[in-house]
Amino acid sequence: MKGKRLRVKPAMTVGGHNDGWRGEVAGNLNYCPIDFPPTMQYNTRKDRSLEEHTMIKLTKRALILLLAVLMTIGVLSGGALAAETAHPHSLPFTDVGPYRWYRPYVQAAWDQGIMRGTSSTRFSPQGTFSRGQIITVLFRIYHGRSANASDSRENAFADVSVSAWHAPYVTWAYENGLSVGTSPTRFGPNDPVRRQEIATILFHYVRNLTDLDSSSHDTPEWRGFTDLAQVTNSVIYNALRWTNNHGIIRGTSTTRLSPRDTATRAEAAAMLVRFVYFVDSTEPPRPPSTALEVELEVFRLINLERAEAEEDLEPFEWHEGASIVARRFSRDMYRRNFFSHICPDRTSPIERLQAARIFPDWVGENLARGQRTPREVVDTWMDSPDHRDRILSTEFTHVGIGFYTYAWTQMFLVF
Numbered sequence: 487m488k489g490k491r492l493r494v495k496p497a498m499t500v501g502g503h504n505d506g507w508r509g510e511v512a513g514n515l516n517y518c519p520i521d522f523p524p525t526m527q528y529n530t531r532k533d534r535s536l537e538e539h540t541m542i543k544l545t546k547r548a549l550i551l552l553l554a555v556l557m558t559i560g561v562l563s564g565g566a567l568a569a570e571t572a573h574p575h576s577l578p579f580t581d582v583g584p585y586r587w588y589r590p591y592v593q594a595a596w597d598q599g600i601m602r603g604t605s606s607t608r609f610s611p612q613g614t615f616s617r618g619q620i621i622t623v624l625f626r627i628y629h630g631r632s633a634n635a636s637d638s639r640e641n642a643f644a645d646v647s648v649s650a651w652h653a654p655y656v657t658w659a660y661e662n663g664l665s666v667g668t669s670p671t672r673f674g675p676n677d678p679v680r681r682q683e684i685a686t687i688l689f690h691y692v693r694n695l696t697d698l699d700s701s702s703h704d705t706p707e708w709r710g711f712t713d714l715a716q717v718t719n720s721v722i723y724n725a726l727r728w729t730n731n732h733g734i735i736r737g738t739s740t741t742r743l744s745p746r747d748t749a750t751r752a753e754a755a756a757m758l759v760r761f762v763y764f765v766d767s768t769e770p771p772r773p774p775s776t777a778l779e780v781e782l783e784v785f786r787l788i789n790l791e792r793a794e795a796e797e798d799l800e801p802f803e804w805h806e807g808a809s810i811v812a813r814r815f816s817r818d819m820y821r822r823n824f825f826s827h828i829c830p831d832r833t834s835p836i837e838r839l840q841a842a843r844i845f846p847d848w849v850g851e852n853l854a855r856g857q858r859t860p861r862e863v864v865d866t867w868m869d870s871p872d873h874r875d876r877i878l879s880t881e882f883t884h885v886g887i888g889f890y891t892y893a894w895t896q897m898f899l900v901f
Contacts, residue, residue, distance in 0.1 A: 579609040585803040585884060586611070587785060588752035590778055595755040600627065600762060604751075611752035618652035618675030620684060621659040623758060624691055627765070643673040650675070664690045682722050682745035684754065685735050688761055689725035696765060702728035707861070711743040733783070734760045740790050781809060781887040783860035784894070788877050788885070791868060795878050805899060807844050808886025812895035814838075816888040819895075825855055835897060846884075850876045850898035863894050 582592050588611055595601040600623060604610040625635055635654030646656050652675045659665040660673075665687050667673040693700045708714075708730055717723045726745055729735040735757055738744040749757070763779065785804060792799040815829070815838060824830055833841075835851045852873050857863035867873040876882070882898035889895075 577609075578607060579603055580607050582609050582611060583803075585805050586752075587782075587789065587801070587804055588756060589804060589806070590782055591756040591759050592752065594759045594778075598759075598762065600758050601751070601755055609751065611750060611755075613751045614678035614748055615751050615754040616675060617665070617673065617677050617679045617683065618655065620679050620687060620754070621665055622652060622655045624664065624687065625655050625658055627758075627762060628691075628695060641673075642671070643667050644671045646673050646675055659687070663694045678748040679754070680745070681735060681743075681747050681749050681753070682717065682726055684749055684757055685729045685745075686722050686725040688734065688757075689721075689728050692728075692765070698765070700728060702731045705731060707737070710741055711737055712741045713743055713745070717745050729757075729761075732760075732764055733779075734764060736786065737790070739793055741794075777813065777889050780860055780889045781813070784864060784887050784889070784896075785885065787860055787864040788896075791864070791877055797878070797880065799878065799880065800883070802885040802898075803883060805844075805884040805886045805897075807842055808839065808884065808897045808899055809888060810886075811838050811842050811844070812886045812888025812897045813890060814888065816890035816893040816895045819853075819855070820891045820893045825853070827851055827853065839897070839899075844899075846899035846901050848881060848898075848900045850879065850882060852876055852894075852896040852898075854894040856892055857894065858892060867896075 577589075577593060577596060579592070579596075582589055592601075592609055592611065596603075601609075604613065622635075635658050641648075641653065641657045641660060643656065646653050656665075656673055656675060665673075665683075668677065689700065692698050702724055704727070708727055714723070717726060722745070726735065726743065730737075730743070735743075738747070760779070785802070789801040792801055818829060819825055822830060828834055836846075836849050839846065839849065852867055854863050854866055857866055864877075867877060876896070876898050879898065882900050884899040884901070886897040886899070887895070888897075
């Protein structure tokens, strides 16, 4: 092939469990059809394992020539990834970009009828969410997504007219002990809702309208928040701790819970989707819901690591196409019982992306296996200097994350 060669920066691998996994057999699955000689070596270590990324620099000319050669010899035609190019799910909102961190939550909130837009084409993710809106959403979570309240009783709040659209929802919330006013005579239905208010309302929903356990306890994450002194009310404190215990409301950084901050509509969507997953399921949701939640938590945690870094790092943007590629590779590692950047059929990370019609200039990849939680896998990566460098890179702008049965893949991209 003429033109510039692919530049491969060799990677150092940390960790590994060479015994393989025992479980479901993949059969004749063919996820890695392209022949590409591996150039990496890796070491092994018992219990936990993770593979260092490979960085590959591609010029546009090299991409075009490589793709032309591959198509000429026909190797792409048999690949599953080539036939399953990822496209972001359709949403009517023009202000919710396909790679924003909140996109999957807005998608889930829209699909499940939890939240609507501020217009037919706008969601206003950075806008505020009102106290009246949060109790309306919870009414519909409880009674059905299309339900409307029609309680015409007068309420105790002078700022809630009986004829106001939110009046019956305020009455419902008040009668069921979900929410009290901002004062004995004022509810503040149009006031932007604060993070601690959402926690309190969700906490009372669980206590008063379900049989679910509302107890909470201190965790290392909870003890790591340095702004808990802002919470002087014991009920609000317990509510925040309960929602944090269940992953419904997380910190705005590793050391800040920001209880008094106003919640954006994007944050409210994330909190409500997590809450619905918790309330509607007697057991953890099955994939893809569980996988998506796990992947989004990894995404949130690595962006928190970037926010806490000494360098002024922008948060990664979510790349849905790369996430699908990463998820399929994690599944392939589990089902075919291997652990390497190069799959048994010799496909490299860049070739897996190319097969899905994704053409970045640089690619980095972190792998891990055996870690049980997003926090554990991120901590493992951050404890390895080379993996940490990828997460705190000043070059990569997008990330795709894939999880399957404790096999983890991160794909870092720059275009």
